[in-house]
Amino acid sequence: MLITRSGTPGAWVWCLVAGIAMWVGGCAVGPDYVEPVYEGPDAWQNAAAADVQADAPVIRQWWTAFEDPMLDSLIVKAEVSSLDLGMAVSRIREARAYYQITGGDYWPQVGAGGNVIRTETPDFYFPGGDNPATNWEFGLNASWEIDVWGKNRRAREASGAALDASIEDYRDVLVSLYADVASTYIDIRTLQMRLDFALSNQQSQRSTLDIVVAREDAGLVPMLDVSQARSNLANTEAAVPLLQIGLEAALNRLAILLGQAPGTLDEQLRSHSGLPRPRTDLAVALPAELLRRRPDVRRSERDLASQSARIGVATAELYPSFSLGGALVLKAPQFGDLGESGAFGWSFGPEVKWNLFTGGKIRGQIKVEEARTEQLLAAYEITVLGALAEVENSLVGLRQEEMRRELLKVAAESAQQSVTLVETQYVSGLTDFQNYLDAQRVLFNQQDQLASSRGKVLINLVNLNRALGGGWSLDDPAPDLPIELPETAMSQEEGQ
Secondary structure (H helix, E strand, O other), X not given: OOOEOOOOOOHHHHHHHHHHHHHOOOXXXXXXXXXXXXXXXXXXXXXXXXXXXXXXXOOOOHHHHHOOHHHHHHHHHHHHHOHHHHHHHHHHHHHHHHHHHHHHOOOOEEEEEEEEEEEOOOOOOOOOOOOOEEEEEEEEEEEEEEOOOOHHHHHHHHHHHHHHHHHHHHHHHHHHHHHHHHHHHHHHHHHHHHHHHHHHHHHHHHHHHHHHHHHHHOOOOOHHHHHHHHHHHHHHHHHHHHHHHHHHHHHHHHHHHOOOOOOOOOOOOOOOOOOOOOOOOOXXXXXXHHHHHOHHHHXXXXXXXXXXXXXXXXXXXXXXXXXXEEEEEEEEOOHHHHHOHHHEEEEEEEEEEOOOOOOOHHHHHXXXXXXXXXXXXXXXXXXXXXXXXXXXXXXXXXXXXXXXHHHHHHHHXXXXXXXXXXXXXXXXXXXXXXXXXXXXXXHHHHHHHHHHHHHHHHHHHHHHHHHOOOOOOOOOOOOOOOOOOOOOHHHHHHHO
């Protein structure tokens, strides 16, 4: 841009500036985003949901229904030290910073610079010239791109929706963290209960082996009974290492969820009082309410909104861009002369840029953004359907496993009675030893299945709360955010 020392902008400059300014705040190219509306069912389809409180709110701290102080303390520790949660907070900071960056495009960009250049020109071309020469130059420059077509507004809209999406991502991580901690804790208690049953049966079968060995020494039973008793005991003992392996893996998994080194929770969780016994009343949100509170559904919708705005950013490249620029310059051969009036120069004027021919690149980019928007719309619908299916599956799994648990409880009690009866009959010589061994094997198997089923019931309850998006509330503040959030559809909804 030409630097002149004097003169005033012509009338045409001010007319052009005024005309451009009239466009500011006008149209924004590209589609205006409309939040998709999913016409889902008004009620849950499965009969398992018939006895739940569909109109009751989901419990904010649903794990308290398990009435287990240890679980409560683990949840608190996870909230403070979870590395996954820390990464989610960092992603919010990143999105917020990018939102700040896009906001800066609204304003003039001002810079300053200076240089000192010493040059020597050949005498052949400039005989008798001032050689070598020094030039001192300092100046300010400014430029302002007027957002005629809404390119900057669409970029700001996209970054605002992305910020919203990062907040929903944090909430989704929070929901998963609560559920993972609870599920892993239940796995630990289940494995400990199964170990108790295995060790109890192991002790009982060792006593049986001692009795059979004594009877064989007395010539009352054949050696076959001793071999069968020893085999039965060894099979029960072989189950213990597998359970120990599973228990250690669960303990380490829980430690990692809490951001701690493997093994740090072993001593704390070594003693146990069995599985939690939660309250059985359920509060299950209706399908429409579920879509409003599931963080993954909300995040998917915000991703769609952000991508829709990017269509406008790409479309704006089809049109000319207008900007105003200017500069103030101090230039002199001596540093002390920079303060003289003759060292002062300035420039000012509008600038127009227009991509008249790009070989179809701009329209190709628009099609790319449109295709990505279509993909995210499909992804949103898939997320919605998946959310509904997770709740239905969790309800069915919970109810059916409760039925299975009650049947296994009857089976385990009957197996215990059978062992007691057949033991008496064997000692009295009224039945053979094989029946006694079979009864012991059945008892161990039934008790092990019962313990597993009790744990599965609780894990299905955890999964139901996960599927419902439990563990947070619309009233909870997002972490590490300024008071004023971007004015997007999601933040407006939260303010209502």
